[in-house]
Amino acid sequence: MELGYINGRFVGLDELVLPIDERGHQFGDGVYEVIRFYDGKPFMLEEHLERLIRSAKAIKLPVKESLADFTELIISAVEKSEIKNCNVYLQITRGIATRNHLFPDAPVSITMTVRHANPIPNEKREKGVDAITHPDERWANCYIKSLNLLPNILAKQTAFEQGCHEAILIKDGYITEGTSSNVYIVQGGEIITTPLTNQILPGITRMAVKKLASELNIPFVEKHFTTAELMEADEIFITSTTAEVLAIVKVDGNIIGSGTPGEVVTRLHQQFQKMVEAL
Known part of the structure; x- marks a missing residue:
């Protein structure tokens, strides 16, 4: 089944989970990656995650998770979904805080979706x-x-x-x-x-x-x-x-x-x- 993830818990894609003061929603203050899985196997996952970390560093996003942490999270999500051919969308934002242009003192927010891949016809x-x-x-x-x-x-x-x-x-x-x-x-x-x-x-x-x-x-x-x-x-x-x-x-x-x-x-x-x- 297609599913979502937000800050430590898996959710249904139709579940209302996004706080109004989420920085990604308010400012587009975040980075993302899209990873393709073929028959349950990720394509160039390490390269995707390395680029994700580089993007995060470039916008001064304080990501504590390692490549191994993200790998474990993504693999567990795909296994939970039981979708062999899927696209994983992983997003990191500067977190949840009252709207202000300056960086907040808040943990980053990590969200993800696992959806069926739609190959080019x-x-x-x-x-x-x-x-x-x-x-x-x-x-x-x-x-x-x-x-x-x-x-x-x-x-x-x-x-x-x-x-x-x-x-x-x-x-x-x-x-x-x-x-x-x-x-x-x-x-x-x-x-x-x-x-x-x-x-x-x-x-x-x-x-x-x-x-x-x-x-x-x-x-x-x-x-x-x-x-x-x-x-x-x-x-x-x-x-x-x-x-x-x-x-x-x-x-x-x-x-x-x-x-x-x-x-x-x-x-x-x-x-x-x-x-x-x-x-």
Whole structure:
């Protein structure tokens, strides 16, 4: 069954548990992670938790729990749910305190949900999906996986209203990433993606794809690329915990490459599936 967790107790997802003065609710003052479980096994759990701790430190969130503590909590929650293929959403906020911009003297608040995974439908994966471009209107520290996602939400909604799966974000003429994904182009047999800076999230699936590209002897180049280079690419794809490796076949109405998922993205996803099967 799908379930929730808040500060030491498991709860039903429809149970009212959030105090009005919770800092995540009031300020978006917190960080989060989404971890995918395949057949009861977590995908790159340690890497997710390491990023969670880095994000917490970046916003001066005093987390006392260790990676081992979070691992035990997540595994116990998934076992309790009895859901083999699920997404675990783990959130840490600065706690429960009367609304005030200054940090409160309060323990952090930890919440979590375990829900059935909703994989990308096979038809979308086989045909690829469409995207739009959109100005990157987010803050300067997107490497932090914070709760402040309003610009992402607005761009994602704009894409949805235009019948597209994702919005590819542009800053100063260069591609940064998607609203909930890292973005890659394939040109001349090379995978090209934005280098890691404060302006993008260091994706866990991005980390996996870099490794898989090495295994497949496909050059993985980290450099900035323009909107024009995006439109002229042989292939475009995105990665995320929930999308895995997914081809983009049309951007702003312009067909990319052959208009179908290309050889590189197809090989990468096949190799990704082998990685999952080996968990």
